[in-house]
Amino acid sequence: MPGLSEAFxxxxxxxxxxxxxxxxxxxxxxxxxxNEILGVVVRGFADAAAGTPVRPETRFEIGSISKxxxxxxxxxxxxxxxxxLHVSVNELLPDLELPxxxxxxxxxxxxxxxxxxxxxxxxxxxxxxxxRRLRDSRxxxxxxxxxWYSNDGYKLIGAxxxxxxxxxxxxxxxxxxxxxxxxxxSVAAITNDVRSDLATGYEPMFDDRPAHTSHPLVPARWLVxxxxxxxxxxxxxDMSAYARLLLNGGVTxxxxxxxxxxFELFTTPHMPDPDEPGSCYGYGIDVATVEGRNYLGxxxxxxxxxxxxxxxxxSGLGALMLLNGMGARRAAALFALDAVRAAIAGEPLPExxxxxxxxxxxxxxxxxxxxxxxxxRVVELVEDEGRIRWREGALGVFLEPAGDxxxxxxxxxxxxERYTIRFGRDDQGQVVEAFHGDSWLRGxxxxxxxxxxxxxxxxxxxxxxxxxxxxxxxxxxxxxxxxLVLIWNDDIAPAEEPLVPLEDGSFHVGLDEWTPTRVEFxxxxxxxxxxxxxxxxxxxxxxxD
Numbered sequence: 113m114p115g116l117s118e119a120f121x122x123x124x125x126x127x128x129x130x131x132x133x134x135x136x137x138x139x140x141x142x143x144x145x146x147n148e149i150l151g152v153v154v155r156g157f158a159d160a161a162a163g164t165p166v167r168p169e170t171r172f173e174i175g176s177i178s179k180x181x182x183x184x185x186x187x188x189x190x191x192x193x194x195x196x197l198h199v200s201v202n203e204l205l206p207d208l209e210l211p212x213x214x215x216x217x218x219x220x221x222x223x224x225x226x227x228x229x230x231x232x233x234x235x236x237x238x239x240x241x242x243x244r245r246l247r248d249s250r251x252x253x254x255x256x257x258x259x260w261y262s263n264d265g266y267k268l269i270g271a272x273x274x275x276x277x278x279x280x281x282x283x284x285x286x287x288x289x290x291x292x293x294x295x296x297x298s299v300a301a302i303t304n305d306v307r308s309d310l311a312t313g314y315e316p317m318f319d320d321r322p323a324h325t326s327h328p329l330v331p332a333r334w335l336v337x338x339x340x341x342x343x344x345x346x347x348x349x350d351m352s353a354y355a356r357l358l359l360n361g362g363v364t365x366x367x368x369x370x371x372x373x374x375f376e377l378f379t380t381p382h383m384p385d386p387d388e389p390g391s392c393y394g395y396g397i398d399v400a401t402v403e404g405r406n407y408l409g410x411x412x413x414x415x416x417x418x419x420x421x422x423x424x425x426x427s428g429l430g431a432l433m434l435l436n437g438m439g440a441r442r443a444a445a446l447f448a449l450d451a452v453r454a455a456i457a458g459e460p461l462p463e464x465x466x467x468x469x470x471x472x473x474x475x476x477x478x479x480x481x482x483x484x485x486x487x488x489r490v491v492e493l494v495e496d497e498g499r500i501r502w503r504e505g506a507l508g509v510f511l512e513p514a515g516d517x518x519x520x521x522x523x524x525x526x527x528x529e530r531y532t533i534r535f536g537r538d539d540q541g542q543v544v545e546a547f548h549g550d551s552w553l554r555g556x557x558x559x560x561x562x563x564x565x566x567x568x569x570x571x572x573x574x575x576x577x578x579x580x581x582x583x584x585x586x587x588x589x590x591x592x593x594x595x596l597v598l599i600w601n602d603d604i605a606p607a608e609e610p611l612v613p614l615e616d617g618s619f620h621v622g623l624d625e626w627t628p629t630r631v632e633f634x635x636x637x638x639x640x641x642x643x644x645x646x647x648x649x650x651x652x653x654x655x656x657d
Contacts, residue, residue, distance in 0.1 A: 115455035120151040123448045125464045127155045133467050134439025135323050136418070137314050138166035141444065142348035143452050146359045146428045149352045150452060158311040158436065160329065171310050171347045172434035173302060174419040175412030178344040179266050181289045181300070181354075182281070183223055183396030185273055187374040188288060194276060195219065204272045209247050214254035219272070221255040222265040223395040224382040228253045230628040232264035232341075234583040235649035239281070239339040242267045245648045252628030259383045259393060260627060263341040266396075270340025282338040292364055293357060295350035301338035302414075306345050311436040313416015319585045320576060320656065321530045322514060322522055322606055325470075329437060332416025333582035342414055348432045351421065355430030358408050358423045379408055402446065411441065415582045420445050427453055471499045471510045474518070478543045479535060483553035491546070491553055502528070519543070531599070534608065547608075550574075552593040563594030570596050573633045577644045577651035587631075587644055587651045598631060600646070621646075 120143075127139055138156030142149055154166040189195040195204070200216035202208050210217060214228065221227040228251030236242045242264050252260065270281040277284050282301035290298050299306060313332035316323040337343050362368055362375035370378060381392030381399040391400040400407045405424055412419035420441035423430035429452055431445040450462045473479070480495040492503040500511045502523060511521040511533060519535040531549040538544045544560070546553040552563075570591055577587040588599040589611075596611035598621055611619035611631065618632035633641035644651045 115458065115461070116150060116452065119451040119455035119461055120153055122451050122461055122464050123151075123444075124153045124155065126444060126447050127153060129464065129466050130440070130444055131156055133325060133470070134435065134437060135314070135316050135325070135327075135329060136435040136437025136439045137329060138170075138311060138437075139433065139435045139439075140166050140168060140170060140172070140348045141431065141433045141448055142168070142352050143448055144352040144355050144359075144430050144432075146356055149349065150429075152348055153448075160312070160314070166311065166436075168349055169297065169347055170434075171297060171306070171345050172419065172436060173310070173313065173342075173412075173414040173417040174344050174346050174351065174434065175342045175414040175417060176263070177351075177410045177412040177419055177421050178285075178300070178340070178342045179396035180410060181285050181344060181396075182266060182269055182273070182340040183378060183394075184370060185284055185288050186219060186223065186269060187370055187378055187395065189273065189276060191371055191374055195272075197223075201268060201272060205268075205275055208243070208268075210268075211247065211250055214251060214257075217251065217255050219269065220382075222262070222269050224393055225259055225261045225265065226256050226383050227251065227262060227265050228255055228258070228260065228628055229262045229265045229268075230647045231260070231262050232267070233579075233581055233647050233649035234263075234335075235579060235581045237335075237337065239267050239270055239337070242339065243271045248648050249628065250630075253626040258626055259385055263339075266341035267339045273340070280338060281340050282343065285340075285344070289354075289369065290344075290350075292366065292369055293350075293353045294365075295346065295353055298344060298346035298350045300344050302336055302343050302345060303338075304336065307334070310345060311417075311434075313414070314437040315416055316438075319601070320588070322532050323438065324512075324522055324524050324529060326524055333585075335415050335582050342412065346434075348434055351432040351434070352430070355421060355423050355432060359425055359428055359430055361425075409445075413438075422446070422449065424449055424453075429453060469499075470512045473498060473500050473511070473513055473521075476500055481543075481556045483546050483555050485551045485553050487551070489551055489553065493546075502533070523548075532606065532608070547592060550590040550592045566591065566594045566596075572636060572639055573641050573644075575640065576654045576656045578654045579649060579651045581649060584646075584649075586654075587646060589644070598646075 137160045140154045142152045152168040158164045158166045158170045197220045198218050217227045230249050236245050274281050285300035314329040315332040316327045317330045362370035378395045383393045385391045398410050409422040418435045420433040422445040431448045433441050433445050454461050476495045476498050479493050479500050483491045494501045502509050509525040514520045514522045514532055521533045523533050534547045535543050536545040542557050544555045544558045574589050574591050584601050590597045599606050599608050609622040618630050621629035631646045633644050635642035642653045
């Protein structure tokens with residue numbers, strides 16, 4: 113088709129610009145219509161050390177896109193009359209003994225991330241282990257009341273399906289979804305056997321600080337699993353077959369995989385996602401509106417891999433993007449769909465825009481001024497043509513926005529990079545304070561009260577804690593502005609949340625009291641807590657500062 117070749121050339125150019133801005137070694141992106149793949153673009157390395165390039169056939173881990181496959185199997189069982197979406201999961205899985213203090217938790221709640229269960233820490237390396245640990249996790253809210261993403265909730269769905277069908281979940285997914293779609297290169301379990309022809313997963317070298325593109329990539333920790341929340345291994349060719357299932361309303365070349373009624377239930381926007389404006393969650397699938405277009409899709413992440421699926425049923429096009437590492441994906445998928453839509457319609461193709469200067473800051477003058485800490489630390493922030501220079505003594509470094517979160521920055525210098533730099537505004541919207549590690553820096557416009565004194569025992573909780581959990585190897589606890597703050601890995605910019613003390617001596621993580629995230633400290637030794645229990649996973653004090 114005239115124009116398609118140029119569209120894919122531009123998609124390739126877009127990826128060439130974007131890949132160096134990610135923490136990934138390689139990428140594969142495909143575009144399909146309702147009938148066939150229109151093109152595949154690959155860039156970078158499947159194995160950087162060996163110099164092996166990514167090919168269209170290269171397999172990656174697709175992470176949470178797997179949740180859609182699990183949801184399809186659940187709906188097939190509902191169609192057959194063997195499952196009820198609206199009874200307590202304790203009725204569906206004998207011996208589960210899941211706490212339900214706010215009322216029954218059902219499959220509907222698990223499928224829509226509205227159960228109140230924690231996201232999961234992956235410390236238990238198996239599905240049964242993770243499900244068993246849920247007995248010790250108190251839900252944070254009444255089922256259906258909020259959206260709170262829970263990988264462990266989908267692990268529980270897998271356990272229920274296994275009990276009902278009498279087979280391992282990865283075999284059920286292969287028989288019910290992968291095989292009917294002709295996804296012969298795909299498997300639903302990550303095992304040592306698949307490692308020989310899988311793209312090497314990569315992660316930034318440092319696990320105790322925000323990731324920066326200057327940090328080397330290293331092979332990611334290896335994870336073996338078959339859980340229903342994210343264990344499918346595939347490539348963009350096979351995944352395009354799945355995208356066509358969405359584009360065709362649940363119909364495969366050989367018949368329906370889901371009835372019309374079930375497909376409608378699958379893609380109904382059941383729960384709004386407060387973190388994604390215009391997006392709601394169906395059953396394992398995102399239902400979103402972007403610039404007036406309706407999309408079905410999902411992101412995916414595993415240790416060392418990220419993925420993105422985006423389908424536009426109205427235009428009949430779908431995009432699949434797989435990376436061996438961390439990186440932004442949505443912009444590339446949207447650009448690819450825009451380019452192919454334009455080519456098919458004979459319209460001008462979108463221009464490839466080079467990435468913006470990573471140091472450019474929106475509203476940069478807002479942050480300028482002098483900041484000082486009660487301990488005597490003095491910092492001057494200077495606005496320089498849309499950038500912010502951090503000056504502290506003889507040190508000067510330009511800050512870089514950390515993702516899309518306003519007021520959060522990376523400081524690419526060895527003396528600063530261990531923490532993000534975060535700014536706070538007052539009720540009038542003026543920037544009045546900054547935070548870096550355990551430093552609270554008051555700006556010239558600060559007019560707030562002094563912090564309340566903190567309990568002396570809190571000082572015994574501060575420090576770095578480590579775990580063998582491949583997803584979250586570190587937790588850091590700081591005492592800042594009279595409040596304990598917990599920092600844990602969360603993509604590019606680690607999450608920082610205040611710890612709110614509870615009556616039982618534990619702490620709620622964050623100010624939203626309804627979330628199920630908790631931490632408690634114990635095993636004191638030499639005046640310091642040795643262990644932190646974070647949502648049921650144990651982290652142990654490290655010697656590092």
